[in-house]
Amino acid sequence: MSTPRHTLAQLCAAVTAAPVLLVAPAAVAAPQAPPPSTVIGGERLGLPGVQVDPLAGAPALPTDLTGESWIVSDATSGDVLASYNPHARLPPASTLKILFADTVLPKFDRNAVHRVADEEIQNIGAGSSLVGIKENLDYRVEDLWRGVFLSSGNDAVHVLSHMNGGIQPTVDEMQSKADALQARDTTVVSPDGYDRDGQLSSAYDLSLFARSGLRNADFRMYCATREAMFPGAVDKNTGQRSSFGIANTDRLLGKYPGLIGVKNGTTTNAGSTFVGAAERDGRTLLVTVMHPASYQRVYDETAELLDWGFASAGKVRPVGRLVEEKQAGGEQPSGQAGGTAGAPPPHPAGAPAGPVAGSAGDDGLGPVGWSAVLVGALVGAGAVVVLRRRTANRAGRLWK
Structure with a gap:
């Protein structure tokens, strides 16, 4: 020109x-600047790396943590005391059974008796953990739940799912429950946590599931049970039914002081994942660790983070919070800050969150x-x- x-x-x-x-x-x-991001539980929980806000005298976090994702929270207040990539979406393994229990446990009287049909224990994933349920035998609902919590029995999950209307209807209900809990990182494909393409959750969501479950007395009872007798086969000669002992596969239960439960999980794809709750001096803490370097590390790192959490009482500011379940009709309880479904991912570390005045x-x-x-x-x-x-x-x- x-x-x-x-x-x-x-x-x-x-x-x-x-x-x-x-x-x-x-x-x-x-x-146009991008819309402001909304992270469930608070913006800091969407940032990469360790998030902690110590006050004077706060203990240092453990330095040998190998988990790909972890979170320490107060089960009562919902305060998140520290986290590391808590919204990372990872395979949950059998810790997804926590959501299964949240969804199905309230539906059946624990003293009810159910006769297992052969089709109810078919099509269980190869290599699944089983409690040993047999077809054409009666089981009390509480026996089935012990099979879920203690033995992580996928056969018990399948039987309860059939009682609930079937595998797919139960999966759909679990997804709806996750949505109500505002667990936006979770996609449910199987009710038992068995590895399936696209089945993902996060340390944050698993903590939401555990906190919801601990509000149910039966849930607390089952996840805290260390040993139980499980119904066996019927002797053809005497007609008497045998029983056998089962033990909780949670390696911290009975060893870590004040441990309540909640659930462990291990698969080839997911590695090891653990959600643990412990109570001390009137405080209940939740720790979720996903995918550490080895199977044993998931327990060691959970214990270390619980120790740190209890030692940090009053010495750290929350970096986020566990949101509350949405009430019927989609409303959120008064005073509970949450996120938005379908919200965009958080900005990368160091990126501006919006326009800067004068820029x-x-x-x-x-x-x-x-x-x-x-x-x-x-x-x-x-x-x-x-x-x-x-x-x-x-x-x-x-x-x-």
């Missing part, structure tokens, strides 16, 4: 006569850009257009 041949005085007069063109240029569209995010140009426009106007109309375009392009790249 050629520059019109005007004198400097004429250009200055033109600028003075029409200032609105410089204040609100119609030809330059301001770049290019305000109007696409900023004070430096507008100064350039003013100078350009004195030089020529063509230079103004070029400067505006260059400045707008620079501003737009800030958000890519």
Whole structure:
């Protein structure tokens, strides 16, 4: 574009006569900043790496943690005391049985008796943990739940799922329960946590499931049970039914002081995952550790984080919170801050969360850009257009 041949005085007069063109240029569209992110439980829980806010005298976090994701929270207040990538979506293994219990446990009287049909214990994943249920035998509901909690029996989960209307209806109900709990990281594919493509959860969501379960007295009873007798086969000669002992596979139960439960899980794809709850001096803490370096480490790291959590009472500020379950009709309990379904992921560490006052995010140009426009106007109309375009392009790249 050629520059019109005007004198400097004429250009200055033109600028003075029409200032609105410089204040609100119609030809330059301001770049749109992305919408503010919403992370369930608080923005810091969406940031990568360790999140902790210590006060004076706070103990240091353990330094040998290997879990890909973990979270320490207060089960009563919901305060998150520390976390490491708590919204990372990972295979949950049998810790998904916590959500299964949240969904199905309230539906059946524990003294009810159910006769198991052969089809109810078919199509269980190869290599699954089993409690040893047999077809055409009667089982009390409480026996089935002991099979779920102590032996992590996928056969017990399948029987209870059939009692609940079937495998897929139970999966659908579990997903609905997860949604009500605001567990947005969780996708349910199987009721027992067996490895399936796309089945994912997070340390944050598993903590939501555990806190919900611990509010149910039967849930607390089952997850705290160390040993029990389980019904066996019927002797063909005597007609008498035998029984055999089962033991909780939670390696911290009975060893860590004050441990309540809750659930462990291990599969080839998920590695080891554990959700543990412990009570001490009137405080109940929840720790979830996902995918540490080895099977034993999941227990060691849970114990270390519980120790740290109890020692940190009153010495750390919360970095987030466990949100409350939504009430019927989709309403959230009064005073409970939560996130938004379908919210975009958090900004990467170090990226701006929105426009900064006085920066290019305000109007696409900023004070430096507008100064350039003013100078350009004195030089020529063509230079103004070029400067505006260059400045707008620079501003737009800030958000890519």
